[in-house]
Amino acid sequence: MEWKFNRNGIEETVEPQMWRWEAFYNDGTFLKQYADDGIFHQIGEVDQLKLSVFKMVSSQFSQVYAVPFDPNSMKLVHKYIQTRMLIGTDQESSITSYCFGYQTKNLRQNHQHLLIIIPNGEAIICGDENIIDFK
DSSP: OOEEEEETTEEEEEOOOSEEEEEEETTSOEEESBOTTSBBOOGGGSOTTTEEEEEEEESSOOOOEEEEOOTTTEEEEEEEEEEEESTTSTTOEEEEEEEEEEEEOSSSSOOEEEEEEOTTSOEEEESOGGGOOOO
């Protein structure tokens, strides 16, 4: 299946990622990053005020990673981490890891609670994605 994204009136084809998000709302509706109707959605389209559960799913792995969400105390985090390996060699490559979780709100200090899914499907729980080292 092909997914399309409309960027400033220009339709683009989007390549599927290994891991994709799904947002489930407290009214029983949901939004998928790669929707069943072929539309690609960006993370900014997630209505965090209605968000109940945020999931990461994969067509290659059976695991599902989920974060129950409380809009009053949490701010959603989702990003890709690109790691380049063997830079400057003929074996140079790049791997993508998928980082998601939340930042706490309404505290004197914001804290992050993150889950990083690495290419083999393993999950790493941490508060700072910068501590992950693939060397």
